[in-house]
Amino acid sequence: MSAEHQEWLDQLEKRSREKQETFMNGIASKLRRPRQKQAPTQPFRGAPSFWNELDWDEDKRIQAFTDNFVSVGAHVVRVKNLEEVSAFITIKANELGAKYLIRQNEQVLDELQLEASLPEVQVSVWNSKPDENWKARAAEADIGVVMADYATAYTGSVTVLSSPQKGRSVSLLPTVLIIVIPVERLHTRLGETLNRFDEMGRENLPAGIHFISGPSRSSDIENDLTIGVHGPGIVYGLIMG
Numbered sequence: 001m002s003a004e005h006q007e008w009l010d011q012l013e014k015r016s017r018e019k020q021e022t023f024m025n026g027i028a029s030k031l032r033r034p035r036q037k038q039a040p041t042q043p044f045r046g047a048p049s050f051w052n053e054l055d056w057d058e059d060k061r062i063q064a065f066t067d068n069f070v071s072v073g074a075h076v077v078r079v080k081n082l083e084e085v086s087a088f089i090t091i092k093a094n095e096l097g098a099k100y101l102i103r104q105n106e107q108v109l110d111e112l113q114l115e116a117s118l119p120e121v122q123v124s125v126w127n128s129k130p131d132e133n134w135k136a137r138a139a140e141a142d143i144g145v146v147m148a149d150y151a152t153a154y155t156g157s158v159t160v161l162s163s164p165q166k167g168r169s170v171s172l173l174p175t176v177l178i179i180v181i182p183v184e185r186l187h188t189r190l191g192e193t194l195n196r197f198d199e200m201g202r203e204n205l206p207a208g209i210h211f212i213s214g215p216s217r218s219s220d221i222e223n224d225l226t227i228g229v230h231g232p233g234i235v236y237g238l239i240m241g
Contacts, residue, residue: 047191054154056188061153062239065186068156072214074235085180085238086112089145092178092236093118098142102126102174105165106147109180114145126167135169144174144232148181150193151237155213158237159193162208171210177232179212183241 028035046052056064066076079085089112093101102124103109115123124137138144146166150159158179162168171177187193197205216231 051189052191054188056153058183058186061186061188062183064153065151065156065237065239068153069214069237072156074214074237076237076239079238079240081240082108082111085240086114086117088236088238089114089143089178090117092176093121093143096142096176098176100124100137100141101143101145102138102141102170103145104147104167104170108147109145112145126170127164134167135173138167138169138173141174143176143178144170145178145180146171148179148185148237150196151181151186152190152193153186153188155190157190157211157213160210160212161206162210163206168208168210171212172231174232176234176236177212177215178236178238181237181239183239186239 024035062078069076077088079088089101092098098118098121100122101114101118103112103114103126105126105128114121124141126134126138146160148158149161151157152159158181160166160168160171160179171179197209212235215233215235
């Protein structure tokens with residue numbers, strides 16, 4: 001770099017810093033207090049102790065999650081076991097006239113035996129055939145079925161992780177999403193889920209961590225709330241156990 005070029009860059013930086021100082025001084029003047037030029041000392045890091053100690057019992061977790069999930073347009077159904085999960089999916093698929101269902105490639109979902117209970121519905125298992133275009137298959141699906149890795153009562157949200165067997169398209173692209181939520185995976189605070197990712201370490205994090213709080217919602221156009229634009233328009237959370 002030539003000396004002339006370096007001098008020009010130095011002048012640009014000087015003018016930029018002068019403008020920055022003028023801007024910040026103007027804010028301090030309007031607030032009628034001196035400029036804060038060093039980061040203030042914080043009394044604690046992270047959430048305060050009273051929040052970390054918040055822990056609801058199972059009934060309250062279920063009720064809070066249900067209230068929050070339903071408040072944004074989703075549905076919550078209590079089921080005892082996988083047999084009742086299978087029965088619900090079968091009834092719902094018949095009600096909706098579904099022709100195509102896709103599910104995660106997880107052993108526990110094999111036990112639903114959806115192929116047997118839905119003989120007139122094409123049931124596909126994510127990534128079960130190496131040459132298939134699975135994103136396209138998920139986009140064509142009427143119903144997607146996934147297992148929740150975690151759920152949070154306080155925020156009414158479900159956490160679903162990605163892996164080769166658990167493609168995120170299964171929860172993002174079908175018209176209807178059904179999430180199986182084992183009750184032991186339902187926690188009080190979001191931090192109980194996030195702490196697990198800290199413990200994993202960056203090198204062990206999954207490819208995707210998805211937080212689902214009801215059906216797809218968008219108000220991008222004229223602030224008009226529209227459901228189902230960027231994802232499933234109907235979401236069911238089946239709390240199992």
